[in-house]
Amino acid sequence: MSARIDMNWSYRGFQAFVLENKFLRIVVLPELGGRIWSILCKTEDRELLWHHPAMPPMRLPYGSNYDNHFFGGWDDIFPNDAPATVAGEEVPDHGEFWSLPFTWKVTSKVQEGKEVALTLGARGPHTGCQLEKTLRLCEREPSLLIDYLLFNPTPADVPYLWKLHPAFAIEPGAKIHLPARRVRTEPEFCSRFSPDVSDFPWPTATGRDCHPLDISITPPPSDRSVDFYYGLNLTSGECGLTFPSGLTVRLTFPTQVYTSVWVFASYGGWRNLYVLLLEPSTGYPYRIDDGLRLGTIPLLRAGQSVEARVALTVSPAAGV
Numbered sequence: 001m002s003a004r005i006d007m008n009w010s011y012r013g014f015q016a017f018v019l020e021n022k023f024l025r026i027v028v029l030p031e032l033g034g035r036i037w038s039i040l041c042k043t044e045d046r047e048l049l050w051h052h053p054a055m056p057p058m059r060l061p062y063g064s065n066y067d068n069h070f071f072g073g074w075d076d077i078f079p080n081d082a083p084a085t086v087a088g089e090e091v092p093d094h095g096e097f098w099s100l101p102f103t104w105k106v107t108s109k110v111q112e113g114k115e116v117a118l119t120l121g122a123r124g125p126h127t128g129c130q131l132e133k134t135l136r137l138c139e140r141e142p143s144l145l146i147d148y149l150l151f152n153p154t155p156a157d158v159p160y161l162w163k164l165h166p167a168f169a170i171e172p173g174a175k176i177h178l179p180a181r182r183v184r185t186e187p188e189f190c191s192r193f194s195p196d197v198s199d200f201p202w203p204t205a206t207g208r209d210c211h212p213l214d215i216s217i218t219p220p221p222s223d224r225s226v227d228f229y230y231g232l233n234l235t236s237g238e239c240g241l242t243f244p245s246g247l248t249v250r251l252t253f254p255t256q257v258y259t260s261v262w263v264f265a266s267y268g269g270w271r272n273l274y275v276l277l278l279e280p281s282t283g284y285p286y287r288i289d290d291g292l293r294l295g296t297i298p299l300l301r302a303g304q305s306v307e308a309r310v311a312l313t314v315s316p317a318a319g320v
Contacts, residue, residue: 001020001021001022001139002021002113002139003019003020003021003113003115003116003137003138003139004019004021004113004116005017005018005019005020005116005118005137006020011027011029011037011057012056012057014031014032014059015029015031016028016029016037017104017106017118019116019118019135019137020137021137021139021140021141022042022139023041023042023043023141023142023314024041024042024137024142024143024144024314025040025042026038026039026040026137027040028118028120028135029057029073030101030102030103030104031059031101032057032059032101033076033097033098033100033102033122034075034076034097034104034120034121034122034133035057035073035074035075035098036049036073036075036135037049037051037057037073038073039074041142041247041314043142043314044245044247044316046247047169048168048169048249048314049072049073049074049166049167049169050072050073050167050169050170051071051072051073051169052070052071052072052273055069055070055071056071057072057073058071060099061099062092062096062099062100063092063093063099065093066093066094066098067093070167072167072275073166073167074164074165074166074167075097075098075165076097076098076131076133076163076165077094077095077097077098077162077163077165077279078095078096078097078124078129078131078150078160078161078163079095079096079127079158079159079160079161079162079288079300080094080095080160081095081287081288082286084287084288084289085289086127086159086160086288087126087127087156087157087159089126089127090126091126091127095124095161096122096126096127096129097122097124097131098165100122100124100125101122102120102121102122103120103121103122104118104119104121106118106119107119113139114138114139115136115137115138115139116136116137117134117135117136118134118135119132119133119135120133120134120135121133127152127154127160128152128153128154129150129151129153129154129158129160129300130149130150130152130153131148131150132148132149132150133146133147133148133149134146134147141313142313142314142315143311143312143313143314144311144313145309145310145311146309146310146311146312147307147308147309148306148307148309148310149305149306150162150305150306150308151305151306152300152301152302152303152304152305153303154302155302157299157300157301157302158299158300159291159292159297159298159299159300160282160283160288160297160298160299160300161281161283161286161288161291161297162258162281162282162306163262163279163280163281163282164251164258164278164279164280164281164310165277165279166251166277166279167276167277168241168249168275168277169275170218170241170265170274171243172218172219172220172221172244173217173244174218174241174242174243174244174276175216175218175241175242176203176216176217176218176239176240176241176263176276176278177216177238177239177240177241177242177248177250178202178203178216178261178263178278179231179234179235179236179238179239180202180232180233180234180260180261181201181202181232181233181234181235182199182200182201182202182231182232182233183202183203183205183215183229183231183232184198184199184230184232184284184285185197185198185199185228185229185230186228186229186230186286189227189264189270190226190227190228190229191208191224191225191226191227191269192205192207192208192213192215192223192225192226192227193205193207193208193213193227194206194207194208194210195208202215202216202231203215203216215227215229218265218267218276219267220267220268221267221268221272221274222268223267223269224267224268224269225267225269226265226267226270227267228262228263228265229262229263230260230261230262230263230281230284230285231260231261231262231263232260232284234255234259234260234261236255237252237253237255237280238250238252238253239251239278240278241276246316247314247315247316248314248315248316249312249314250311250312250313250314251278251280251310251311251312252310252313253280253309253310253311254308254309257282257308258280258281258282258308259282259283260280260281260283260284261278261280261281262278262279262281262286263276263277263278263279264276264277264279265277280310283296283297
C-alpha cells in the first residue's frame with residue numbers, strides 16, 4: 001500500500017484528515033489545536049492514543065480550563081502548563097495552541113505514493129509566537145515523522161515550556177521506557193511515592209510502604225493512584241511503551257531541544273481515568289515561575305526559531 005492522504009472526512013462535525021500507509025492510520029483534527037486524534041497500528045488493530053470515555057472532542061473558547069476538557073489525543077503545549085504570566089501576558093491553562101484552529105496545507109505527492117505530508121500552523125494570541133508542524137508518512141515506514149518549527153517574530157524574549165503532549169491508551173503490565181538518569185517527583189500528584197523522597201534514579205522509587213517500587217510497570221486502574229514526575233539527565237532522546245503483547249511504541253526527539261520527559265499517569269486515581277502521557281519538554285517544572293527561579297526554563301529570544309524532528313515508531317519487537 002502506498003502512502004496516501006484523504007481530506008474528505010469529518011469526525012463529530014469537525015474536519016478530519018487521514019494519513020495512511022500499510023502500518024499506520026493517522027487522523028488529524030486541524031480545528032482543534034491541530035490535534036492528532038488517532039494513531040491506529042493497523043498490523044495489530046490497536047488504537048495507540050487515549051480518548052476520554054465520556055467526553056468527545058469539542059470546540060472551546062480560548063482560555064478554557066484544560067483539565068476539565070481533557071478529551072485526549074496528541075496536542076502541543078506552549079508556552080506554559082499551569083496558568084502563568086509570560087512576557088507580561090496572562091497566558092491560560094496549558095498555553096495558547098491547544099484550543100486554536102490551525103491553518104493547513106497538503107503536500108500529497110513528494111514522490112509518487114512514497115510520502116504524504118500535512119503542514120499545520122498557528123500563532124499564539126498572547127506571545128505572538130508561531131508554531132508550525134509538518135506530519136510525514138512514508139510508504140514503507142511504521143513511523144509518523146513530525147517536523148516542528150517554533151518561531152518568535154516579536155521584539156520580546158519569551159520564557160517557555162514547549163511540550164509534546166500525547167496521551168496513550170495503556171493496559172496493566174505495560175513497560176515505560178525512559179532513558180533518564182534521575183527522576184524528580186511532583187509531590188502533590190504522586191500518590192504512590194514516599195513523601196520523603198523527591199529525587200531518585202530511574203526506575204526504582206521508594207513507595208509509601210517504604211519498599212522499592214518499580215515505576216516503569218503500569219499498574220491496573222484498580223490501583224487508584226496518580227504519578228507525575230520528570231525524567232532528567234537523559235542519556236538519549238527517546239521514550240516509549242512496550243505492551244504485554246510485545247508491541248512497542250517509541251517516541252524519538254532531539255535532546256538539544258527537549259531536555260526532559262514528563263510522565264503523567266492516572267492509574268484510576270485522577271478523575272477515575274486510566275491514561276499515561278509521555279511529554280518531552282524544553283524544561284520543568286510545570287509552574288513556569290518555579291522553573292525560572294531554578295534556571296530550568298529556557299528563553300525563546302526575539303527573532304529566534306527552534307526546529308525539531310520528532311518520530312513516533314511502532315514495532316512488534318519488545319524493547320525500545
